[in-house]
Amino acid sequence: MKTLFLSIFFTSITAASFSQETSASDKEIKFDNKKFLKELSENACQCIDSISTDNKTADIISSEINGCIDKEVGAYQMGTKIASIGNLENAKEGEDGKKSVDITINVNPNSKEYKQFYYEIENYLMSNCKSIKSKIATNDVVGEKSFSNNSEAIKYYNLGIDESEKENYEKAIEYYKKAVVFDSNFAFAYDNIGICYRKLNRYDDAIKAYENSLKIDPNGLTPLQNIAIAYIYKKDYKKAVKSYEKLAKLDSKNPEVYYGIGNIYAQYLFDYEKALENLCQAYNIYVDQKSPYRTDAETLINIVYQGLKKEGKEKVFNQILEKYNISQN
Structure with missing residues (x-):
């Protein structure tokens, strides 16, 4: 299984979908999953919109769309896993006093975990990204008489x-x-x-x-x-x-x-x-x-x-x- 092992320092989180609230007892990370999914999916949609369909078959276009989605899967895994940790009582504390936690990001596209995150972004795009269906519907592969020289x-x-x-x-x-x-x-x-x-x-x-x-x-x-x-x-x-x-x-x-x-x-x-x-x-x-x-x-x-x-x-x-x-x- 292909994985990335990351040690995340919570004091460095700045993503728009996260906010930190401090109380006397703990520090809790608030996470808006819908907003985070929307942000990453919109990034993927912009990428898809930039794909050229000239003289490409549907499978080639699908592969390029996959690349656009794949770019966002790692970030979506990371954000979701950080959010699932909740408060920091069990996080490790380093010598400098900063708390951190180890997170594993699965980058194997054949794994069940990777597919879960990939499909969530893909499903959002199918409902909200106009470009994805128009691009994949293209079948204009140029033949000898497809176009004109006139x-x-x-x-x-x-x-x-x-x-x-x-x-x-x-x-x-x-x-x-x-x-x-x-x-x-x-x-x-x-x-x-x-x-x-x-x-x-x-x-x-x-x-x-x-x-x-x-x-x-x-x-x-x-x-x-x-x-x-x-x-x-x-x-x-x-x-x-x-x-x-x-x-x-x-x-x-x-x-x-x-x-x-x-x-x-x-x-x-x-x-x-x-x-x-x-x-x-x-x-x-x-x-x-x-x-x-x-x-x-x-x-x-x-x-x-x-x-x-x-x-x-x-x-x-x-x-x-x-x-x-x-x-x-």
């Missing part, structure tokens, strides 16, 4: 990006369509047309845009993944599953494939066993990739558990978890 096409594409960021999706579509007039093989422009139509709940138009992108680049990750989502919104669940299965043939380590299929079986088709088989695969890949979407898989697995419990199949639930080496907390 200056006019790029000009209108960038204008479309500006309008998309403002959520002016109708105007954005106008610009993206102008981009493909100048370059009919501009796959990313079609991808963004599809995304905008999906935001406007125009799912048939979104599907057409994704299909145009796939004609240009049959292996495009963004259209393959998003066309499945559009089919879910249309309640055409069989086509959605087939789209995910097609994506799986190209990218078998993409957790979104198994999460997407699991989500369909869990929430729409109510086939909980098939749902759990896929969600367990998604969960394990998320964990391997250090993806924060692990928490979404956990939420769905809990929903599946309730469904199987109602069917009297708790034993089946445990057997499937055991098959994928997933332990229940």
